[in-house]
Amino acid sequence: MKIKACSRCGSRKLALMELPKEKESYPHSELMDNLVAVRYLCGDCALIDEAVVFNSEEDWRRFLDVKNQSRI
Numbered sequence: 873m874k875i876k877a878c879s880r881c882g883s884r885k886l887a888l889m890e891l892p893k894e895k896e897s898y899p900h901s902e903l904m905d906n907l908v909a910v911r912y913l914c915g916d917c918a919l920i921d922e923a924v925v926f927n928s929e930e931d932w933r934r935f936l937d938v939k940n941q942s943r944i
């Protein structure tokens with residue numbers, strides 16, 4: 873099972889947000905018309921960003937460990 877987490881605090885309390893595509897940014901690209909920007913709102917730190925995806929809970933815990941160590 874894949875795990876999505878916040879890239880800043882590692883929280884898994886994420887709310888999916890589908891932001892409207894920014895057409896003005898790509899005025900000459902028809903390809904971009906089909907794109908919807910997918911972002912996640914973190915329930916803990918309120919960061920809105922792409923989620924970090926882990927293949928397993930172990931990988932996610934390792935990510936949290938590294939984050940905790942770098943905070944010291």
Ligand SMILES: [Zn+2]
Pocket residue numbers: 878879880881882883914915916917918919
């Ligand atoms: Zn967060």
